[in-house]
Amino acid sequence: MLKATVNQQTFNIVSDNAGTTIDEQPLDWDIVEIRNNHFHILYNNRSYNAEVLEADYQAKSFLIKMNNRQYVVNVKDRFDILLEQLGMSEAASTxxxxxxxxxxxxxxxxxxxxxxxxxxxxxxxxxxxxxxxxxxxxxxxxxxxxxxxxxxxxxxxxxxxxxxx
Missing domain, CATH: 2.40.50.100 (RNA polymerase II/Efflux pump adaptor protein, barrel-sandwich hybrid domain)
Incomplete structure (x- = not known):
């Protein structure tokens, strides 16, 4: 399970053998890397061009440009979520x-x-x-x-x- 925050809106993402869901809704998409850090996405019969502008893997933070709009994406994995639930997320990073x-x-x-x-x-x-x-x-x-x-x-x-x- 992942929690992704995109421009202040949070989504729960689960991937398993049955597929991927976002907030318990199935994600049916097609994504192809066109060239390094540039992707073409088909979702709900719409076409999107995406580019990863910045990637901070340690902080799990990304700046994505999609159809000429920029999105800040912060991701928390299950360990980050557990530390947060235990009240240890801030203490661990100070x-x-x-x-x-x-x-x-x-x-x-x-x-x-x-x-x-x-x-x-x-x-x-x-x-x-x-x-x-x-x-x-x-x-x-x-x-x-x-x-x-x-x-x-x-x-x-x-x-x-x-x-x-």
Whole structure:
């Protein structure tokens, strides 16, 4: 189960062997990737062009352009929902210990330096993965203690990129 919030409206998404439902309504659509980050969607006999403009996999936040309108999409998986129900979602994200690579890729640009103070949402670095540039942002507050990577360096999934005090 996922919860997706699109421009302040929340939807419950369930996918299983029977198919996908959104708010208990079956989702009958056809989606094709035309080129990198560009998709064509057929839904209810209507055609849509979609483009992923920004993707922050760590925060599970995306900026999507569909038929020339932009949508901010935030996703919570079952673990995020459970932490929220237990009242632990904010506590888990306030203090940051390190930033790990969410996927293998190439460091395109470092946006911070050792000693910088960061706040939740601050951009830290750009990671290129699957021909897409992903801006990795801070999930909480902290001070940069150590940067363990450099520009143009290949990284593996879960590799520590930045350590915080």
């Amino acid at each position: 203090k940051v210990n390190d930033l790990k690579a969410p996927m293998p890729g190439l460091i395109v640009s470092l946006l911070v330096q050792v000693g910088d103070s960061i706040k939740k949402g601050d951009s830290l670095l750009i990671l290129e993965a699957m021909k897409m540039e992903n801006v990795l942002k801070a999930t909480g507050e902290g001070v940069i203690k150590n940067i363990k990577v450099s520009n143009k360096q290949n990284v593996e999934k879960n590799q520590v990129l930045i350590e915080f005090e």
